[in-house]
Amino acid sequence: MSDKILTRARSWIVNSGLAEGDRLPPERSLCTQLGMTRSELRKSLLLLEAEGLLSRHVGRGTYLAKLPKTAGNAGIETAISALSQTTGPVDSMSARQALEPELAALAALHATPAQLRELRRLCQAMPVASSWARYEQLDSRFHETIAEASGNTLLQAMHRIVNGVRLVVVWRQLDTPDSGPESHYHSFDEHQAILAGIERRKPDEARQAMYAHLNSTLQTMLARR
Missing domain, CATH: 1.10.10.10 (Winged helix-like DNA-binding domain superfamily/Winged helix DNA-binding domain)
Incomplete structure (x- = not known):
């Protein structure tokens, strides 16, 4: 597409x-x-x-559900549109591996009680998602919440671009069924491990869990090619 x-x-x-x-x-x-x-x-x-x-x-x-963002977010959306035309799935994942482990480490230091509650809610909701689109929406929100919990607005903006490109690139190539992920989908336990590191206020644990999750996702992606 x-x-x-x-x-x-x-x-x-x-x-x-x-x-x-x-x-x-x-x-x-x-x-x-x-x-x-x-x-x-x-x-x-x-x-x-x-x-x-x-x-x-x-x-x-x-x-x-909501109108597409305009005005103040035009620069970010322009970047997403341009970069998604030249970025493949592997490069998208490499960018995530460079950014998101550090976001998770920062979240372990700065996450608020409300952000921790939201992460728990999302971890509970993802395994029962009724469709892949719904799962992707929840998964995207999980990673966005971690970026927000980092407390660094510049890194949040960078993550919005990386995540926006990821969504376009992934959905351009995947032809997923209407049903959601299977009950043993690898990301469920990996998300829980990331959350545990953040909740325990252990930056290294959160960082390692996020990197392991992204690497697992990359390996799954490569196996499908």
Whole structure:
């Protein structure tokens, strides 16, 4: 799926007149309005759902959860759009390995009680995600919360770019089933290990757990190629 298609979907949402909570038109109508195939549309909707812009309810349709960010975030979104055109999955993971272990270490030092509660909630929610899009949304939020808990706004902005590129790159290539991850999916225990290091206020433990998690994800990705 090209980034132009995803940009087209975002632009349509901004200019559609829909408000948060409104239901999107049926797939057939959206395909016509956006000039997309059904496959392209579904991948776009999955990615936008993973980003938290849409929410889908079985039997009820797709709803606008929040409007795409504009103005103040234009620079970051421009960077994501440009970098996602030249970045592959392996480079995306390498960037995460360079950044996220240190974010986890900082989170172990600075996470607030509210941020720890949110991380626990996400760790409980991910294993019961009803779809891969829902899992990706929760997983993305887990890593975003760790970045926020670092207390470093510059690193948070860097993470938003890296994570945004990751979402585009991963969903461009994956053709995932509608059901969520299997019960033994490796990331579940790895997320718990990261959380444990942060909760115990052990920077080295959190750093090592995050690196191990990202390396495991990279190896799984390489095995599928």
